[in-house]
Amino acid sequence: MRGSLAVAGIAIWEAAVRLLAIPDYLLPPPSGVAEELVVRFSLLGRHTGVTLGEVGVGLAAAVAGGFLLAVIMAHLPFLHRGLYPLLAFLQAVPKITVAPLFVIWLGYGLGSKVLMVFLIAFFPIVVNLTTGLLLVDPDLLRLMRSYRASAWQIFRAVRFPNAVPYFLAGMRIAVALAVVGAVVAEFVGADRGLGYLILLANAELRTPLLFACLVWLGAIGVGLFGLVHWMERWLSPWARGLHEPGAVSGF
Amino acid sequence: MPAPIIALRDLGRAFTLDGQPLVALSGVSLDVYPQEFLSIVGRSGCGKSTLVNIVAGLLAPSAGEVLVQGQRVTEPVDSIGMVFQSPVLLPWRTVLDNVLLPVEILGLARDPALRAARDLLALAGLQGFERAYPHALSGGMQQRVAICRALVVDPPILIMDEPFGALDAMTREEMGVELMRIWHERRKTVVFVTHSIPEAVFLSDRVAVMTPRPGRICEVLPIDLPRPRTMEARALPRFGEYELRVRQLIFERAHG
């Protein structure tokens, strides 16, 4: 039966905590976490909304900025040769360590988190999108040129649709990184959000609440992945069944 | 006529595709005689590959049976060596180690096999490449390694499923000549699947023409051209006549 392992796991967890009388602050039972999720629903909801907002705005900015830069790089070969390797290089450099700087600049408010999400999500998006715009079948380009198509026509008819699967691959990476970025930025300095709530719960040894926050974080992640999956179906129904091009990933 | 080394008796095979039954083969009967070169030619999708997979024991028939050297075939047998369209060399092994792969899997003695492998590679014109890795070889060379690998355990039968399909036209012709040369040194029974009519006529003693939906053998044509086959054979008038006959069979029967 599907899911039997998960059910068994949860049952063992519950039984172990009760039988071994493990204190709540160390390892809460699943029932304790579930209770917290229900009782503190509005509290969790508020902070989830804050984190979700930070992720959403940061991602939107990263997509907008990434798209703009990718289009520019795709049409200016000199800029592409100079900038693209730098961007690809910076993808592998840990950027999350810059979080404290953003707190210095923008304080404890939402700004520093949005900036962190933007920074971290920007790179996979721009790198993958640029690759997608440029890695077009050369015969297709030759065909367009034989009709003396303008750069704009080539972009609209060929480059942009070609780039969609690459963009989605970049989005999958960016979405995962964005949530981490928001949470860690909240760890470093915040007064709201799930990361802040986790630290608060941690300081007060309210571990059931901490677990409840983790559940909500997972839910955000799953939700965002579902969103990307839905985007994929909407944007490129023709690409179903094609193998996914190699995506560039990085923190 | 000696007894056939491969006998196909009323072979049938059906699949389900999206819930619908698909009859790939129906009523296929064929005899292959020892040391003959037999081609199976037909359009893509007529069931040629399904047929040879059944003969090789990689696929079970839905109806009928296959007899190889008098024994029913239900799983892969040692007496058949296979060459596929893609050379499928293991990229992390040298050429020599690739040729020796069947020896390792079947647990045969290594030393005699080593000698056989080196001889085969020399025969195929790959002397000096024993220690090379597949990525350094061209497509034609890789396919030659695959042929050596199929021959290293000295099977009496060789099944080749569109082995030159991935090569460009000229390399393809060259490989055909190479194959004839190797075959003359190591006479095996060869069942050769192709969708190229000139290739089938050039290489074979007999050409079995397959038509689709459902796949069946509509005629087996004896090819009476001098051996060894050379480039000049392609210019003989009889060559063109054989080609024409095969073409007629395939295109006239194209729609069942």
Added chain:
Amino acid sequence: MADRPKRAWRLPWEPVALAAVLLAAWEVGARLLAVPEYLLPRPLSILGSMTTQGGRMMPQLALTLGEALAGFAGGVVLGTLVAFGLASSAFLRRELQPLIVFSQSMPTAALAPLLVVWFGLGVAPKALLALVLVFFPVAANLAAGLIQVNPDMLRLVRSYRATRWQTFVKLRLPHAVGYLIAGMKIAAPLALIGAVVGEFVGANRGIGFVILDSAARLATVEMLAGITYVGLTGTALFLAVELVERWLGPWLVTPR
């Protein structure tokens, strides 16, 4: 037919030039606009701080690196075990799949405070967080490498009646090495991030602590020096694995 010529690796001048121009603009711009250093330090100041504070920062960086490497080793071992489990059991694959999806969606770095509750403020929670971050890409990539073997290669060994064990050792395992390395390339910088984030959440030593401490004192130049050290180390780890990948050679199968 010849070997592919080896291309000498030339340093591309365009990105280096652009980087130099951007850094120069940053330096000059910050001076001209008289931007206070606690807000935006200049590249030269950061470089200076890296040299003067180097003696103080290096041991802290070494500690963090140690935590990262310990976590990396543990994550690779655990990831390998789980990957073997996934590759050999369809049951495990089906059952663990939703768990894997969920845990990939949840930012694993958020576990840092929980690990501090469980293991205190020492090196253990940092190394464990690194382990958790390393575990997933290694397990996922290695499992893919063990499972997603080219079906033609599987057919080849099946034609020699290879046993499950033979298929595993001769085919799946060597095929998976390239995937394992790809997973390790992703995981190496993640290990460092795990250690640093662990220190962000609770520590009194390590480069993460140094960064937070400098931030608290508004010693932004120092903070960016520490951040740059982390960046360089992360890149070095990535390049180290990349070098291993190149050394193992072009016969490594890499995930497409």
